[in-house]
Amino acid sequence: MATTTAESASTAPLQAAAHGDRDSRSLVFLGLLWGSLAFGIFALGVLLVNTFIEGSGRLDLMLFVNYTSQLFPGKAGARAAILGSLMVIVVTALLAVPLGVAAASYLEEFASRENRFARFVELNVQNLAAVPAIIYGMLAAGLAVTVGLPRNTVLVGAIALALLILPVIIVSTREALRAVPREIRQGSLALGATPMQTLTRQTLPAAIPGIATGTILALSRAMGEAAPLLLLGGLVFVTYDPNGLLSGFTTMPIQIFDWAGRSQIAFRELAAAASMVLLVLVLAMNAVAIIIRNKFTTSR
Amino acid sequence: MKIQRFGQVAAAALAGSLALAACGGQQSTPSGSGSGSGAALTGSIVSDGSSTVGPLTSAAAELFMTENSGVKISVGTSGTGGGFKKFCAGQSGMSNASRPIKDEEKELCAKNGVEFQEIIVANDALTVVVNKENTFLTCLTVDELKKLWEPGATGKVTTWDQVNAKFPAEPIKLYGPGTDSGTFDYFTKEINGEEGASRTDYSPSEDDNVIVQGVSGDKNALGYFGFTYFEENVDKLKAVAVDGGGGCVVPSSDAARDGSYKPLARPLFVYVAKKEWAKPEFKAFVNFYIDNQAKIAEAARYIPLSGEQEKTAKSEIASLG
CATH class of the missing domain: 3.40.190.10 (Periplasmic binding protein-like II)
Incomplete structure (x- = not known):
C-alpha cells in the first residue's frame, strides 16, 4: 500500500512535465529519472543473467531432493533449506498476521485519538518499521535465552521474522482499513451491529485486498532475510527435514550465504542455482499478492 | 467488552501455538537407548562454532550418517567465539574451534556448570x-x-x-x-x-x-x-x-x-560437553571423528593429525570415560 501511494505521488510531477511546462530544467530532471531507472534495471539484469549462467548447470532435480553435502558438492541439494524456508514462513505468518491485523484494527477502529497509550504504540510502530533486521534477531535471541528455548529452532526463527514484519503488516493493514469508506461502518452501526460485528463482518472483509497485499509482500521480505537468522545461529549443515517447532532448521538465504563463501566452484554454482529458486519463490509470492488484489478489487 | 473477548481469542491462539511448540520439543530428545549391541543409534547432535572447522565436522557428520542414518547432526558456523558462547550456555553439545578456549570463556562455562574436553581434530x-x-x-x-x-x-x-x-x-x-x-x-x-x-x-x-x-x-x-x-x-x-x-x-x-x-x-579443535558423553550416539560420533580423521581432513582439505597428535586425541577421548 505504501509503495502504491508513493508511486502515484511521484508520477504526478512526471505527467506535469510531459504535458505542461517543457522547459529545459524539467526535461533534464525527467532524463535523470529515466537514467536512474535504466541503471537500476540494467544492474538487476546483469546480476540475474550472471547468476543464471553460473547456476544453470545445477538447476536440476538433485537441487530439490538432495540434502547439502560436504563431500560431494556436485550432488548436493537445498532440500532442507527449501523445506526450512517454507516452514519458517508458515509459522511466521501464523504468528504475525493475527497479531498484526488485531493490533491495526485496535489502533484504527477502537483507540481514540486522545488515548495516550495508542499514540505511544503508533509512534513506536512507525519507528520499528525502519529498524535493521539484525536487531530483531538479537531481540529474539534474548527472548529465547530468557525463556530457555534453544535459539536455532523453527519457533525462535519465526518469532524473529514475525517481529521483523509485524510493523509492516500493522502499517499496511491500517492503510487498508482507512481506505474503507466511513459510510460502510456508519451503515452497519446504524442497523444495530456492535463495533466488533462491524469490524469482523464489514470493515475487515472490505479491507482484505490491501491487507493481503501488504502481508504477502512482508512475508516475501522475511523469506529473503538471512541476518536475523544468522544471528540466532542459523545452521549451515542440516541433512534432515524440519519436523516441528523446536526442530533445527536452515533456510535458503543461510544456505546460499554458506555455499557462496566456499572455495570450491561446485558450491558457488549451487549457491547461484539456489538463488534462482529463492527468486522464483519470492516472485511467486508477490504474484499471488497481485492476483489477490486484482480479484478482490474487480469483484467489488 | 468486545475487545476483551477478542483478546481472549488471541490469548487462546497463542496458548495453542505454545502447546504445539511443547509437542514439537519431544523429537529433539534421543529415543534410542543404544545399550544393546547393534542397536541402531538415534538422536540429534548440535555442533556450532568456527567456520574453518565447520566443513570438517560437516564431512565427519556426513560420513557418520551414511552408516547411522537415525542420528541427526547439524552444524552451524557462528565463529569460534560465538560457538563457545552457545556451548557454555549449554545450547550446543559440540563446539568447533580454530583456537584453544580463552580464560573468560572457561569462566563462562564454569559459571553455567558446563564441563568440557578439548579434542584436537586436524591442522x-x-x-x-x-x-x-x-x-x-x-x-x-x-x-x-x-x-x-x-x-x-x-x-x-x-x-x-x-x-x-x-x-x-x-x-x-x-x-x-x-x-x-x-x-x-x-x-x-x-x-x-x-x-x-x-x-x-x-x-x-x-x-x-x-x-x-x-x-x-x-x-x-x-x-x-x-x-x-x-x-x-x-x-x-x-x-x-x-x-x-x-x-x-x-x-x-x-x-x-x-x-x-x-x-x-594452527591446530583445529572440537570441544565436547561431558554431559553429552552419556549419549551413545554422541560418543559414537566423536569416536568416529577421530578414527576416520585422515579421511575427514582430506575431504575438508586440512592436514590430518600426526601419529603423535592422534595419540593425544585418543587420550583426550579416553579421559571422558
Whole structure:
C-alpha cells in the first residue's frame, strides 16, 4: 500500500512535465529519472543473467531432493533449506498476521485519538518499521535465552521474522482499513451491529485486498532475510527435514550465504542455482499478492 | 467488552501455538537407548562454532550418517567465539574451534556448570606462493609480509624493493582469497594483527584456481591460500618459507603439525560437553571423528593429525570415560 501511494505521488510531477511546462530544467530532471531507472534495471539484469549462467548447470532435480553435502558438492541439494524456508514462513505468518491485523484494527477502529497509550504504540510502530533486521534477531535471541528455548529452532526463527514484519503488516493493514469508506461502518452501526460485528463482518472483509497485499509482500521480505537468522545461529549443515517447532532448521538465504563463501566452484554454482529458486519463490509470492488484489478489487 | 473477548481469542491462539511448540520439543530428545549391541543409534547432535572447522565436522557428520542414518547432526558456523558462547550456555553439545578456549570463556562455562574436553581434530596451514621462476622470494619474515599486506600499503607499496631493499624494483602483483573466507580472516589476523584488515588493491578470488593461474602467469606475483591446495599444485608454484622469529621454515605437513611453521599453521579443535558423553550416539560420533580423521581432513582439505597428535586425541577421548 505504501509503495502504491508513493508511486502515484511521484508520477504526478512526471505527467506535469510531459504535458505542461517543457522547459529545459524539467526535461533534464525527467532524463535523470529515466537514467536512474535504466541503471537500476540494467544492474538487476546483469546480476540475474550472471547468476543464471553460473547456476544453470545445477538447476536440476538433485537441487530439490538432495540434502547439502560436504563431500560431494556436485550432488548436493537445498532440500532442507527449501523445506526450512517454507516452514519458517508458515509459522511466521501464523504468528504475525493475527497479531498484526488485531493490533491495526485496535489502533484504527477502537483507540481514540486522545488515548495516550495508542499514540505511544503508533509512534513506536512507525519507528520499528525502519529498524535493521539484525536487531530483531538479537531481540529474539534474548527472548529465547530468557525463556530457555534453544535459539536455532523453527519457533525462535519465526518469532524473529514475525517481529521483523509485524510493523509492516500493522502499517499496511491500517492503510487498508482507512481506505474503507466511513459510510460502510456508519451503515452497519446504524442497523444495530456492535463495533466488533462491524469490524469482523464489514470493515475487515472490505479491507482484505490491501491487507493481503501488504502481508504477502512482508512475508516475501522475511523469506529473503538471512541476518536475523544468522544471528540466532542459523545452521549451515542440516541433512534432515524440519519436523516441528523446536526442530533445527536452515533456510535458503543461510544456505546460499554458506555455499557462496566456499572455495570450491561446485558450491558457488549451487549457491547461484539456489538463488534462482529463492527468486522464483519470492516472485511467486508477490504474484499471488497481485492476483489477490486484482480479484478482490474487480469483484467489488 | 468486545475487545476483551477478542483478546481472549488471541490469548487462546497463542496458548495453542505454545502447546504445539511443547509437542514439537519431544523429537529433539534421543529415543534410542543404544545399550544393546547393534542397536541402531538415534538422536540429534548440535555442533556450532568456527567456520574453518565447520566443513570438517560437516564431512565427519556426513560420513557418520551414511552408516547411522537415525542420528541427526547439524552444524552451524557462528565463529569460534560465538560457538563457545552457545556451548557454555549449554545450547550446543559440540563446539568447533580454530583456537584453544580463552580464560573468560572457561569462566563462562564454569559459571553455567558446563564441563568440557578439548579434542584436537586436524591442522590448518596457509601457504604463501610465488612464481616458479621467481628467484628473490625464497623467505619472507612476518614483518615483510605485513609491509606487503597491511591496509596502509594500499597504493603505496607497489615495487618489491619497498618491502626489502635487497629485492629488485619489480612491480608487485598480489593475489589472495576474498574477504568472505576463513583463510582471509586467519591470514590478516596473524600477519596484520587484526582480523579482516588488509590492503585492498590485490586481486581477490574465492576460487583458489584463479590464484594459482594468476601467480603462475606472472614472475613478480605473490598469493596465499590453504596448504593442501598448494600440495595439489606443487608443480606450478613455489612456496615461500616464512620466518616467524625462529628462522625460515618451509611449509610442510610436518612443520604445520609440530608448530614450527609459525604463525601460519594452527591446530583445529572440537570441544565436547561431558554431559553429552552419556549419549551413545554422541560418543559414537566423536569416536568416529577421530578414527576416520585422515579421511575427514582430506575431504575438508586440512592436514590430518600426526601419529603423535592422534595419540593425544585418543587420550583426550579416553579421559571422558
